[in-house]
Amino acid sequence: MAIQSSTPNQPQPYPAHFKLESVVRPNILALHPYRCARDDYSEGILLDANENALGHAIVSQGPSDDEAHVAVEETLALPLHRYPDPVHLPIKARIASLRSLPAPENVFLGVGSDEVLDLLIRIFVKPGISNTGNDKILITPPTYGMYSVCAQVNDVDVVKVPLGVREGEIDGSEGGKNGRFSVDVEAVKKAVIREQRELGNAIKIIFLCSPGNPTGTLIDLDAVRELLEWEEFKGVVIVDEAYIDFVGSAEDADPDAEIYKRSAAQFIGKYDNVVVTQTLSKSFGLAGIRLGIALAPIPIVQILANTKAPYNISVPTAHLASKALSPESLSLWRKNIRTLKHNRTFLVSSLTSLSQSTLPDSTLSLGVGPIIGSNDANFVLVRILKRGAKVGELKPDSTRAQKVYKYLAEEVGVVVRYRGNELGCEGALRITVGTEKENKAVLEKLVGALGKI
Template identity: 55%
Template sequence: MSIQGLPPSVSTVGPSHFDIVQVIRPNILALHPYRCARDDYQEGILLDANENSLGHSIKDAEDPVFALDLHRYPDPAQIAVKERVASLRSVPGIDHVFLGVGSDEIIDMLMRVCVAPGKEKILTTPPTYGMYAVCAQINDIEVVKCPLELTGAAGEGGESGRFSILVSEIKKAVDADPSIKLIFVCSPGNPTGTLIPLSAIRSLVDYQNFKGIVVVDEAYIDFATPEASAVSLIKDYGNIVVMQTLSKSFGLAGLRLGVALAQPPLIQVLTNTKAPYNISTPTAHIALSALAPASISQMHSNVTTLIASRTSLLADLEALASLGVGRAIGGNGANFVVIPILGADGKPDNARAQRLYRSLAEENGVVVRYRGSEPGCEGCLRITVGTQEENKTAVTKMREVLSAI
């Protein structure tokens, strides 16, 4: 069976043990995508889509976004946005790019097209992003968990040390359960901040006993080294998809635009399955501006500033050691840090961490994230790197609260 809409000349690139037709659910392969009005024509007197020909009804609106043709359905393909993404991430073309309503839509779609509800499974590596498990439960999919390395020296990363990926354990899980269709790897991790080396990811996509797809979530990749991105593997592997987003380094969390990068066969399957107009006209308009050369330059400048601020924040937090703030754990490769709050015995203390978390938010106007219930994160708070002023205020408030509890 072929993939609807995929030219016969396009085939999946390596590895030899992978066949995407065997991964995608049969009902998805047989799906004839909804053909919407704007797929055919986008210019002329448009009387084909039951749009409001008089335009939108928003009056006295000065925002230039309202000058857009909001009474018309958006471009279902968003070719211009995809071209800029392809250029930025150095993939061959738009047939390697899929756009979603945030990465969350892409996570959900991957499960729906690849994993049969109630029969097949996904694998995650906790502690990790919580939406993988949420989407799995919504889709009636069981989650196999292979925790990251939960011991080792604080701050270590790479191929060994705390929060490194245990490739051998994942392979054992795959051997024991052939129904696993997707492996989710978050790199840099959330909440760990640890970058997963390409050698570990390559070991998974090369593993002959795994017939499914490795999903690499790179929401924070711009805060790490560019050469660490798994996008470089796409040219040789059809069984990998890399997710990125404009929410973090681009500072556009409110835009809700996620990106999937992969070989054309998988991109085509996602395209066949998506809602007809999933990316709105305002979203595309802003995304084009964000992906323009000047904006990309500003993004890189902001990332440099945040990395420097992260270093300063870590130093300021280390100065609170006498008050029970432990050394940051994880790889610190994102725009946040994770620190353990210690009890009188010098060990991570969930109760004290929760008291600090609540007092900061409810009495001091500083909101961080309690992560003590995550594997390997006992007593931990996750602190996003803010502006210099915000970071200083947060540390000052933490000192005051910790002195009292």
Template identity: 30%
Template sequence: MSITRLARAAIRDLRPYEAAIQVDDTIRLNANEAPWRNSADHFHRPLNRYPEIRPARLRALLAERYGCAPENLLVTRGTSEAIDLLMRVFCTAGVDNIVTTFPTFSMYEHYAVVQGAELRQVETDGDNDFLVAAESVLTACDDGTKIVFLCSPNNPTGTLVPRDTLLRILEDRKDRSIVVVDEAYIEFSGAGSATDLIPSFENLVVLRTLSKALAFAGARCGSVIGNKRIVDILDAVQAPYALATPVVECVENALANESLADAEHCVAETINERARLRAELEKFSFVSRVWPSAANFLLVEVVDPAALMLHCAKDGLLLRHFAGQLANCVRITVGTPEENARLVESLGRLEDKDG
């Protein structure tokens, strides 16, 4: 049976929006566009014309980057849009549920609430490096579980989901749930992507983004990678002309080899800085624990997070503090060597004051 059976009944047979056709070297009188360019339009591709309904070249470039066929990839406005689309396609309000681990990226919860899907969270334990246990995830699932979200490396813990855990969940939920692996931070981990499993598991969806390793958060460009049938349904639901012309233009340029080499260098520097910063942080008496991280941030347990946040804010340094289970923790993004040095210096002053 096709995996599309898991989609909401109303959406299963939805056809994509039919846009006015775009043909080079023709007079375009079919889309109610302005025939003249705005004097503020300095882009290479004219903005008086709608963008391609789906950016074919960008899709091909991203598919090449992620090692999949273009038909298995949908370009989205960041991974955030992909999460929203998945929720809207697969979850019926008041009926279906999603399963996530906890703590994890809060956007899964956000879009579950927007869609009216029940949220089921499977606790992970800081004393066990927040490792995800396949059996706990599977126990939380039932017939109404349409999506299992696994974030690897996980935000905010930096933990990877081991391959055998993923395989166990994919196998058990085959034909029953979409299993989403959010790989927003995978480039900082040294681990391989789960995309190679897509031919074997039609319930697997992988999310990638240019916001982190490519330093393109402002461009809003992500990818959903999965079985063609899933990609086609998401495509039918996504807004027409979702990717703006300047974004397509600048991201295509970013994917040129030279910019990729720059980005790879910066990722390598972040990985080095992560180790250095972790070692520095562990020296402070008010830091009780720094978890190992496969991402571009560190989760740090401290004695008095409110005092730490205040001290850093006064020094012009912004950190992230969470509530609940992580109330004693702050998440620190790894910055440039200079920014990290500023942070360590500032924390040194806090240590002197406390000491």
């Protein structure tokens, strides 16, 4: 069965073992997308969509030089009484150019990456959990928690293959790891084969988070390529690149080239079984507008478009996204990323120094352990150790870490994230890279908390 509304005469798929029509759920493949009013006409006397011809009824608060007020007034001047463009081709064209994609048609826009992830599960994975014959997804913990949440919402089972730790790294006492995480491709393959051959199930999606959350791990593209070309796997590899713009260092001469070199976006146009998700929430600093992105082969973008709700991207969101992707804004965006990378270097260096520090008037460790994972995102994952450990000992303490987390938030107003309940992250706190002032404050307050707890 052909994909509804698909572009005819698409090139032969690659790799040859992948057939999109056999991976998509049959009901989704047969879905005739809802045709909204703006699909047909967007100019003229528009009396076709039951919009309010009088416009919105929000009263302006009058002139002001306040920046926030000016922004509100600018938003109120938009055609808020009209449904938005359902396609947003100009935004897609700018994203395609930024990410060096073959065409704007390789871009899909969602309400945050989470809508995109949920749609992908609904498109590819048949709901229902029974003894055999299930569709499943595979994740590599520690990883982003929404993969499992979306799976549960959609009544889909999850196969978990832990990230590996690179050879030669240190095993911590009590099961902790001090290492650089990586995808264990052989373990993933064994899990897929076991599900298919022994249990009669099908792994439809492999989720890879790169750089990973909470580990900051950048996945080797050779590992991604190996899974894409592996004939036993008939599903889709989804590479979640929410933090991809933070790879590399502030000294990179051509940061865009470094990002492209390390991004799975380079596989779009070559492989038909890959989707890359990105967002404007992180490096663009636009978490509040909720714009997620899927970079994918054109047939998958078409299926996403067929399945999504109509008009999913609002007028204000589209307006701000367009401005953020303008040449002038991209120049500031690159500058901000360089600043955050500099700040990350300072935070990593300072936390590393604290790991060698002792409590006042003592030879005992302050209790800051090693940074775990890698530092390719806008956060750092650091262990909190048991109180009373000697400097250099690796004894992660999740109970103490949670107390430190609560003390920081409730007593001194510094909010980090407790991640000690994640696989391989015993005793870990995740600290987002802040401004120079914020980084200094979190370090100072962390030292104070460890002196008390």
